Structures are given as structure tokens and as C-alpha cells.
Amino acid sequence: AQSVTQLDSQVPVFEEAPVELRCNYSSSVSVYLFWYVQYPNQGLQLLLKYLSGSTLVKGINGFEAEFNKSQTSFHLRKPSVHISDTAEYFCAVARADAGNKLTFGGGTRVLVKP
């Protein structure tokens, strides 16, 4: 079975400052990795995904993440946040041999302050 740990439940950050959200996973098989964002009272929107290839993945809204197989991590970063980035962020994994069924972490709430 897979598991995902998001190490920070809340991350306060000032506008235009950088932010990093940490995600570690555990799996005995190859996995695909994802970051989703959830704005208040909305569903989940895909920010970026790693399936194969380059370990540095660029997504929407200026976000990027780096897959580190040896450390089983997939941390999300943005060099300069905006007020509109205030949301909950979820890291997720899916077994590469089991289709698109996701296992999510517990989420990190990002609060961008002016």
C-alpha cells in the first residue's frame, strides 16, 4: 500500500515571499506523483504531475516540484506567492501499475498574508 505524508499542516507566508510545501511518500512499487490545489468551497484542481522523465516538473500558476526517488519526496515550491495562492494543497500518489486511483496526503493549508 502507498502512503503520503505532508509534513506541515499549515504554512503562513507573506505575499511575494517563496514557499515550499513538503511531501514524502512510501511505496513498494513505482508511483506517479501529483499536487492538487483546493480553493475554499471548490473541488480539486491539478497543479502538476510527475509520471516519468525529468525530475523537475513545472505546473500551473508558477508552481514547480522536484521528484527525489532516494528521499521519496516530491516537494512543491513557488518563488513568489500571491494572495490568490491562499488555499489547501494536497500531495497524492498513484501506483504506476494500478491506474488513476489516488492516495492523498492530509493537506497543507497555505495562508498568504499581505
Place this chain on the structure above:
Amino acid sequence: ETGVTQSPTHLIKTRGQQVTLRCSSQSGHNTVSWYQQALGQGPQFIFQYYREEENGRGNFPPRFSGLQFPNYSSELNVNALELDDSALYLCASSLGTSYNTGELFFGEGSRLTVL
């Protein structure tokens, strides 16, 4: 192209009752997945339907059941509701069951409160 739509958006039930939640998939998508998101937690996979057949199930009891119709819309049914069933239920549609064919597109969810 329409997105994933879910109904109702909010509902309140009492313990022991039954509930049906509905999902209309994005146009052209033949796969639907359901997730339960309890307050303050990440979503948990309930089950997936592909071409009207169940294609995988998470760690949920049999009182959670589903249907997918020929037009690929879907229902989630929960019998004998318990207080812990209070959650946001998310539906996601995709083209196929593999990330090589398509990603998941999520609806905005149905928020169920069990009293």
C-alpha cells in the same frame, strides 16, 4: 465542453437514513471515481467505475455502493448512515483508467452532514 457536476451541493440526513449522490461526468469521459473528504483531511478513494463496471474499491464497507449509467453519469449510495459519514464527497471523471490516457477532473463536491 462541460465540466464535472455534482448534486446536491449540500444535504443533511439523520443517522440510519440512506443517501444518493449524483455525478455528471465531463463530456467524453468513460471513467468515474468517488472520494470521501472528511473535514481537515485529504480525500480517500471509495471506488471507481469504468464502462459501468466497478474497477477498484478502497477501504469502505459494503454500505457504500455505486452505479455508472450508459451515459457515464454516476451515483454514490450510502446506506445506514453513521455520524462519521459526514464529509465532502468528490466525484472525478477521466478518459480511461490510466494516467497515460487522461487525468482526473474533479467536481466541486456534495457536502453531507449526518446528525
